[in-house]
Amino acid sequence: MIPNDFPKLQSLATRQSAVFPSHEKYLRKRFEATTPEGFAFAEKLAHTVEMLVGDGMDTHLADYRWLCEMVVDEEIAFRRTGEYRLSTFEQAEREVYADRVFMTRYMNGLLMSQLWWRNHTEVMGYYQSIYLGKLKSGFRHLEIGPGHGLFLGLAADAPGCATATGWDVSPASIAMTQHALGVLKPKKTVHLELVNMFSAPSGMFDSIVFSEVLEHLEKPAEALDAIMRLLAKDGLAFINAPVNSPAPDHLALFRAPEEIVDLVRTAGFEIVDTLFAPTSGTTLESARKRAMAISTAVIARKTT
Amino acid sequence: MSAHQQKILDEIQALMTDLFDEYDGKVGMTTTAEDIEQWDSLANVQLMVRLEQRFKIKFTAAEITSLAHVGELVTLIGGKLPA
Numbered sequence: 001m002i003p004n005d006f007p008k009l010q011s012l013a014t015r016q017s018a019v020f021p022s023h024e025k026y027l028r029k030r031f032e033a034t035t036p037e038g039f040a041f042a043e044k045l046a047h048t049v050e051m052l053v054g055d056g057m058d059t060h061l062a063d064y065r066w067l068c069e070m071v072v073d074e075e076i077a078f079r080r081t082g083e084y085r086l087s088t089f090e091q092a093e094r095e096v097y098a099d100r101v102f103m104t105r106y107m108n109g110l111l112m113s114q115l116w117w118r119n120h121t122e123v124m125g126y127y128q129s130i131y132l133g134k135l136k137s138g139f140r141h142l143e144i145g146p147g148h149g150l151f152l153g154l155a156a157d158a159p160g161c162a163t164a165t166g167w168d169v170s171p172a173s174i175a176m177t178q179h180a181l182g183v184l185k186p187k188k189t190v191h192l193e194l195v196n197m198f199s200a201p202s203g204m205f206d207s208i209v210f211s212e213v214l215e216h217l218e219k220p221a222e223a224l225d226a227i228m229r230l231l232a233k234d235g236l237a238f239i240n241a242p243v244n245s246p247a248p249d250h251l252a253l254f255r256a257p258e259e260i261v262d263l264v265r266t267a268g269f270e271i272v273d274t275l276f277a278p279t280s281g282t283t284l285e286s287a288r289k290r291a292m293a294i295s296t297a298v299i300a301r302k303t304t
Numbered sequence: 305m306s307a308h309q310q311k312i313l314d315e316i317q318a319l320m321t322d323l324f325d326e327y328d329g330k331v332g333m334t335t336t337a338e339d340i341e342q343w344d345s346l347a348n349v350q351l352m353v354r355l356e357q358r359f360k361i362k363f364t365a366a367e368i369t370s371l372a373h374v375g376e377l378v379t380l381i382g383g384k385l386p387a
Contacts, residue, residue, distance in 0.1 A: 026344050072345050076368060079353035286325060
């Protein structure tokens, strides 16, 4: 499944299969068409995940299994109704965000999904190789909702990064990102702040990352308006959200990648580039036909 | 296999052919998820919900996630349909 040249990845996949035997076929499929470059990126990511997790790997592998089983329950509800189960932030707050134990397991599982869900790994590779490469030297960077800290760490390590900032509305999320950056030790110091994006001053950043946040909002268009306001002229935004991807706290349902692209365009952005990454083991065409999850990454420019 | 079971199997085969469009093998009573690359846990949910809609029945979450092979599915559906 995974060549011996990538020992960390191979070892983690073996351990994950031991904790979650019925997932072995999925993991085999996830890596079956992976290029040598893809394996090299995943190997590096496996190393990073190991660093972040430290001696808590067994817990993370178990929490990943728990996450996958929970997603199946959400998938059942989604396929029966054609809608996400929750529609308001208040519901998500009550069922998910206010439950510290649930949130810890959820975030642990999501960190592992960066490796095991091909679309997640693909978006991260695209972000590093394409998005960060488009930023002009001296860029002032912001990530809203930096979560596991992997994207923010990469930006703060980019050679042209002048300043790096992370905003969240949750002290617990800020603490998690802080821990991750303390381990990753990027070249630039990252400023983590409790800030509500809707009440921050305008035009402060040349680069804004908004990854896997849009689908958690009741009114995603308003967030894109805010990002437009926060960017300086000619600034770039990296927007990443999934379509057809039920989860316990997903509110905004996008049924096709083009819905997300159109939403970004409608907010006034120029679309620079896009990536449509289907869920593991399927082609984009098949994922569209079967309404499966597709991660949709959009690089957009503020031109005015 | 009874005519009733054969009819259920025919319906399952038709749905699976549409859903697992990269699989060109035969679907029979002994077919398992191991035989069909596209048949993973999420695709399984799609299959089961389509079967619910086709036969106007309801599966429990445990039934959706615990089936071993198509034959078991035929029996399960048969048990939920009027005799």
